[in-house]
Amino acid sequence: MDFERPHFWMPVPAPEGRRHAFRGRRWDGSPVLESACGSALPLATPSEMDWIQCPTCWYCWNVLLEQPSEPESTCAGCPYDSGHRTPESTRAELERADTP
Numbered sequence: 456m457d458f459e460r461p462h463f464w465m466p467v468p469a470p471e472g473r474r475h476a477f478r479g480r481r482w483d484g485s486p487v488l489e490s491a492c493g494s495a496l497p498l499a500t501p502s503e504m505d506w507i508q509c510p511t512c513w514y515c516w517n518v519l520l521e522q523p524s525e526p527e528s529t530c531a532g533c534p535y536d537s538g539h540r541t542p543e544s545t546r547a548e549l550e551r552a553d554t555p
């Protein structure tokens with residue numbers, strides 16, 4: 456996965472009806488963009504209701520969460536972190552990401 460910062464979130468109108476993450480700092484007006492979850496999605500200027508009503512795309516969310524670019528500030532090396540990742544698996548992910 457090569458999705459990099461920066462990114463922005465945009466609600467995608469119906470029938471998609473979800474908020475996806477896209478590359479860039481903000482929407483550049485392109486009618487179609489590829490989201491973090493790998494779909495080419497039609498974009499339009501969202502209304503306030505779109506922002507309120509569209510649930511976040513959890514696939515995009517997870518893609519962005521898995522980016523190793525941000526160090527964990529408070530809990531690095533802490534053995535009692537949230538528990539869904541072991542230090543071993545985190546290190547393996549980092550090494551994989553660092554390999555060209």
Ligand SMILES: [Zn+2]
Nearest residue numbers: 475492512515
């Ligand atoms: Zn998505």
